[in-house]
Amino acid sequence: MLFHNMSSSRLVVSALLVLCLYSVHTVSIKKNATSRANYECRRVQRTKTCSAKICCERAARVQEVKKVNVDLYVESLCPDCRMFMAYQLFPTWLLVEDIMNVTLIPYGNAKETRGKEGWKFTCQHGPDECYGNLLETCLIHFLPNNDDHLPIINCMETARDPITAAESCVQMLAPSKIWNDVVKCSNGSLGNDIMHKNAIRTDGLQPPHKYVPWIVINGVHTEEIQQQASNSLLAVVCHTFKVCWVCNLNGVDSVSHFPC
Numbered sequence: 001m002l003f004h005n006m007s008s009s010r011l012v013v014s015a016l017l018v019l020c021l022y023s024v025h026t027v028s029i030k031k032n033a034t035s036r037a038n039y040e041c042r043r044v045q046r047t048k049t050c051s052a053k054i055c056c057e058r059a060a061r062v063q064e065v066k067k068v069n070v071d072l073y074v075e076s077l078c079p080d081c082r083m084f085m086a087y088q089l090f091p092t093w094l095l096v097e098d099i100m101n102v103t104l105i106p107y108g109n110a111k112e113t114r115g116k117e118g119w120k121f122t123c124q125h126g127p128d129e130c131y132g133n134l135l136e137t138c139l140i141h142f143l144p145n146n147d148d149h150l151p152i153i154n155c156m157e158t159a160r161d162p163i164t165a166a167e168s169c170v171q172m173l174a175p176s177k178i179w180n181d182v183v184k185c186s187n188g189s190l191g192n193d194i195m196h197k198n199a200i201r202t203d204g205l206q207p208p209h210k211y212v213p214w215i216v217i218n219g220v221h222t223e224e225i226q227q228q229a230s231n232s233l234l235a236v237v238c239h240t241f242k243v244c245w246v247c248n249l250n251g252v253d254s255v256s257h258f259p260c
């Protein structure tokens, strides 16, 4: 596997992947996978960016592009979560959003108990963290697309104080005026309900989570995946992504896989 002995060659591999993927990223593959893929294939052949490493395998027909699911169990004030967001998740998503489906589940090591009115949450880094988790959860509720909520949450998590930064991040980056709704949700029963769902989802993890951020790729968490993703999420997403593009060489459709 390419990941063995990766430490020394990691930078080179990452750089190559960035080069390869950049061509995938520059043109959206959402609209018509066949024509996009063929276009990309010709482009790559023309530019020779990765031609030496392209392994086109024969394939009967075009496969649908299936994004890699990256689920991230986090909490708003955890330093490692903030580092991962700033140095892995957000840059990787910017590069390869077309092949990546990010789900953030803010809750992490929090605990919940049933109170008189709704659930009561206790967070690892105190009540501020609980409020930060609620703000992010409500943001995701109102802006379910990665395009809309990831830049805002990245803005919060890379600020000195995610909670005080929240309002300006939302005002600056949200596609519509939603700050009042987000605050209302975070302080009310809607946020409470969704946070309870986050709790159930987090507590239902198999294997149970032991730390945060807890990374799940296409439904699977292993120590190896966690380690690899912490080193280079980009590499993990690219290697997990199966179909890169479809080549039509001499009238025969071929599907090229990573590593390209």
Ligand SMILES: *[C@@H]1O[C@H](CO)[C@@H](O)[C@H](O)[C@H]1NC(C)=O
Pocket: 032, 033, 034, 035
């Ligand atoms: C996608 O593009 C290909 C090649 O240009 C074309 O043959 C095909 O009909 C298109 N498919 C759709 C669904 O538009």
Ligand SMILES: *[C@@H]1O[C@H](CO)[C@@H](O)[C@H](O)[C@H]1NC(C)=O
Pocket: 067, 069, 070, 071, 101, 102, 103
């Ligand atoms: C994105 O990931 C979530 C959680 O893994 C999943 O429920 C959802 O169906 C995925 N969406 C797409 C478009 O793949």
Ligand SMILES: *[C@@H]1O[C@H](CO)[C@@H](O)[C@H](O)[C@H]1NC(C)=O
Pocket: 131, 183, 186, 187
């Ligand atoms: C919402 O809750 C936060 C944190 O508990 C508090 O600081 C803020 O004043 C509340 N806002 C409103 C509008 O109730």
